[in-house]
Amino acid sequence: xxxxxxxxxxxxxxxxxxxxxxxxxxxxxxxxxxxxxxxxxxxxxxxxxxxxxxxxxxxxxxxxxxxxxxxxxxxxxxxxxxxxxxxxxxxxxxxxxxxxxxxxxxxxxxxxxxxxxxxxxxxxxxxxxxxxxxxxxxxxxxxxxxxxxxxxxxxxxxxxxxxxxxxxxxxxxxxxxxxxxxxxxxxxxxxxxxxxxxxxxxxxxxxxxxxxxxxxxxxxxxxxxxxxxxxxxxx
Numbered sequence: 001x002x003x004x005x006x007x008x009x010x011x012x013x014x015x016x017x018x019x020x021x022x023x024x025x026x027x028x029x030x031x032x033x034x035x036x037x038x039x040x041x042x043x044x045x046x047x048x049x050x051x052x053x054x055x056x057x058x059x060x061x062x063x064x065x066x067x068x069x070x071x072x073x074x075x076x077x078x079x080x081x082x083x084x085x086x087x088x089x090x091x092x093x094x095x096x097x098x099x100x101x102x103x104x105x106x107x108x109x110x111x112x113x114x115x116x117x118x119x120x121x122x123x124x125x126x127x128x129x130x131x132x133x134x135x136x137x138x139x140x141x142x143x144x145x146x147x148x149x150x151x152x153x154x155x156x157x158x159x160x161x162x163x164x165x166x167x168x169x170x171x172x173x174x175x176x177x178x179x180x181x182x183x184x185x186x187x188x189x190x191x192x193x194x195x196x197x198x199x200x201x202x203x204x205x206x207x208x209x210x211x212x213x214x215x216x217x218x219x220x221x222x223x224x225x226x227x228x229x230x231x232x233x234x235x
Contacts, residue, residue: 002092003058007051009077009085014041014049017080024073031067033060047082058091099205100164103171106203106211110148111158119145124212131216154185155195162198172202177218181227188227195226 011017025032034053042048055061064070078084102122109117119141129138129147138144151157157179165172177197183190199218206212224230 001057002095003055003061004090004092005053005055005061006088006090007053007085008088009049009051010045010047010082011049011080012047012082013080014047017049017077020073020076020080024069027069028067033064058089061089097166098209099169099203100166100171102205102209102211103164103173103203104161107159107161107173107175110152113156116145116148116152122211124206124210127211128213129216130214133216133220151185154181154183154188154190155179156182169205170202171205172200174198174200185227186229188229191227193226195223197223 034055036054038052040050106122123141125141127141127144129144138147157177160176162176163174179195181191181193197219202215203211204213
């Protein structure tokens with residue numbers, strides 16, 4: 001179970017403490033067990049800082065604490081604080097990655113049967129799409145909706161999420177697309193063929209969680225070959 005430690009401290013010597021943390025990271029390279037660390041500064045008190053450190057489990061956190069470098073750095077950190085820092089140990093009982101969830105909802109909506117659901121809760125009105133299959137970027141929520149309708153008109157399809165990685169405001173998704181060619185697609189009449197395609201999409205999310213930009217990479221050449229378009233061009 002994921003374990004999180006909150007370190008609450010007050011210091012007027014944050015720059016020195018920041019350098020101290022860099023030293024600890026360097027000395028424990030390859031052995032530290034923390035997976036994520038965030039330091040925040042109190043907007044109402046410039047000397048008040050909270051560090052949030054995430055570990056895979058409590059046991060891994062203890063391994064981290066028991067390293068000799070950790071004890072040494074802790075003593076030096078205390079000396080830089082205006083008062084004794086406090087520690088809060090938390091077992092994570094719920095972890096909602098809201099940007100990633102919004103992206104999963106978008107992939108589900110794109111392939112859902114029936115009419116395409118409204119996208120205003122998922123995508124910004126000024127959404128900007130980068131797709132190498134298009135000569136120009138698609139800009140605007142209404143424009144990307146028309147792009148989706150073009151795909152939905154040509155195929156009955158679903159996305160399977162294979163991997164998803166979040167970093168800051170970006171969500172990277174590796175996906176598998178399975179479709180049946182049921183309608184005209186870029187001038188190619190319906191063939192009834194069942195086609196599979198893989199790809200990766202990076203979405204950028206705004207502060208409100210809505211998707212504001214996307215970059216697509218997928219096997220378009222393989223798709224067109226499966227549809228017989230390349231054979232027709234060769235002939």
